[in-house]
Amino acid sequence: MKDGDKGAVQQKDGTYAIVPHFPLGLITPADLRNVAAVAERYKVPILKITSAARLAMVGFKEEDLESAWQELNPGVGHAVGLCVRSIKACPGTTVCRLGKQDALGLGLALDERFHGFALPNKCKMGVSGCMNNCAETPIKDLGFVGKKDGWTVSVGGNAASRPQLAVELCQGLSQAESLDLAAKILHYFKENGKKSERLGRFIDRIGFDSFKAAVCPDAS
Numbered sequence: 001m002k003d004g005d006k007g008a009v010q011q012k013d014g015t016y017a018i019v020p021h022f023p024l025g026l027i028t029p030a031d032l033r034n035v036a037a038v039a040e041r042y043k044v045p046i047l048k049i050t051s052a053a054r055l056a057m058v059g060f061k062e063e064d065l066e067s068a069w070q071e072l073n074p075g076v077g078h079a080v081g082l083c084v085r086s087i088k089a090c091p092g093t094t095v096c097r098l099g100k101q102d103a104l105g106l107g108l109a110l111d112e113r114f115h116g117f118a119l120p121n122k123c124k125m126g127v128s129g130c131m132n133n134c135a136e137t138p139i140k141d142l143g144f145v146g147k148k149d150g151w152t153v154s155v156g157g158n159a160a161s162r163p164q165l166a167v168e169l170c171q172g173l174s175q176a177e178s179l180d181l182a183a184k185i186l187h188y189f190k191e192n193g194k195k196s197e198r199l200g201r202f203i204d205r206i207g208f209d210s211f212k213a214a215v216c217p218d219a220s
C-alpha cells in the first residue's frame with residue numbers, strides 16, 4: 001500500500017497514521033469525543049497535534065483503516081503528496097486583540113477552494129491576521145498577512161532542508177482579491193513548475209520579476 005492509499009501513511013513500525021481533515025485545526029467537543037472514541041476502539045497508541053495544526057492518529061493496523069474512516073467525522077483525511085496540503089491560520093480578528101484582518105475567514109475560504117489541489121510539489125499556506133506572523137507566513141510557500149489596508153501576499157517560503165524566506169508579492173488586497181491571486185499563482189505553478197520543484201525554487205529559476213508579471217501584471 002503506498003502513501004495516501006486509504007487516506008493513510010505508513011510509519012516505520014509498519015502501522016499507519018491517518019489525519020482527519022479539520023480545516024485550520026478548528027475542532028468541536030463532539031469532534032474530539034469522536035476522535036477519542038475511535039482511538040480507543042482501535043487501540044491507537046499515539047494522538048499528535050502536528051506542527052501544521054493537524055491531528056494525527058498514529059498506529060492503526062491496515063485491516064482497520066476502512067472501518068475507522070467510516071466511524072470518523074470527518075470521514076476524509078488531510079491531503080497527502082504533491083498538492084496544497086496544510087493551510088495554517090492564526091485566530092485573526094475573530095479572537096485576537098492585535099488582529100487586523102479575518103485570518104480564519106480567509107483561511108477557510110482557501111481551504112475550501114484549494115485543499116488537495118495537485119501541484120509539482122507540496123505547497124503550504126499561512127494566514128496571519130497581523131504582522132506578528134503567528135501562522136509562520138514567512139516560511140510558507142504562499143502567505144497572507146493582515147494589515148490595515150488589507151492582505152499582503154508573499155510567496156516562495158519554506159522550512160525544508162534548504163529553508164527559504166518568502167518574498168512580498170503585493171499588498172492591500174481584499175479577501176476576494178487574495179483568493180483570485182492564490183488561484184492564479186497555483187495554476188501558473190501547476191502549468192510551469194517542474195516535478196518536485198517547490199514554489200520558491202520555481203520562482204528562483206524563472207526570476208521573481210517574470211513570476212510577478214505572470215501572476216499579478218497590474219501590481220506596482
Ligand code: SF4
Nearest residue numbers: 090096099129130134
Ligand atoms: S498573527 Fe497577529 S492576529 Fe494572528 S494571532 Fe498573532 S498577534 Fe494575533
